[in-house]
Amino acid sequence: MPQDPVHREETDLAVKPRTKTQRPPMYKVLLLNDDFTPMEFVVHVLERLFAMTHAQAMEIMLTVHRKGIAVVGVFSHEVAETKVAQVMELARRQQHPLQCTMEKE
Numbered sequence: 001m002p003q004d005p006v007h008r009e010e011t012d013l014a015v016k017p018r019t020k021t022q023r024p025p026m027y028k029v030l031l032l033n034d035d036f037t038p039m040e041f042v043v044h045v046l047e048r049l050f051a052m053t054h055a056q057a058m059e060i061m062l063t064v065h066r067k068g069i070a071v072v073g074v075f076s077h078e079v080a081e082t083k084v085a086q087v088m089e090l091a092r093r094q095q096h097p098l099q100c101t102m103e104k105e
Contacts, residue, residue: 025104027080031060031087032099033068041096046072049086074105 031042039061046057050072063070075083080102091098 024076026074027077027102028074028105029072029080029083029087030101030103031064031070031072032101033064034097034099037091037096037098039065041091041094042098045087045090045098049083049090072100 031046042061042064043054043057046052046060047054050057052060060070060072073083074080084100084102087098087100091100
């Protein structure tokens with residue numbers, strides 16, 4: 001038996017509008033050229049800290065050498081910050097003036 005329209009219960013569901021989740025900003029990790037850090041050390045850093053193949057590391061190292069700067073990778077803020085700190089610490093321990101920075105993509 002159909003319900004009487006006057007006595008029919010209506011349930012209003014609270015519907016939250018879907019908010020689009022934004023990707024967190026990404027950061028480029030950059031290596032800067034200097035006249036003192038050995039090329040072999042830069043290749044070692046790229047292989048060890050950025051999991052690059054020897055060929056990839058050589059290519060990035062040569063870009064840094066020729067252009068003065070190169071993007072090593074693009075990461076979330078926390079990962080980029082950690083990578084920069086690791087590079088700087090390794091260079092400091094080996095007494096090389098290698099500089100590594102990050103900037104928002």
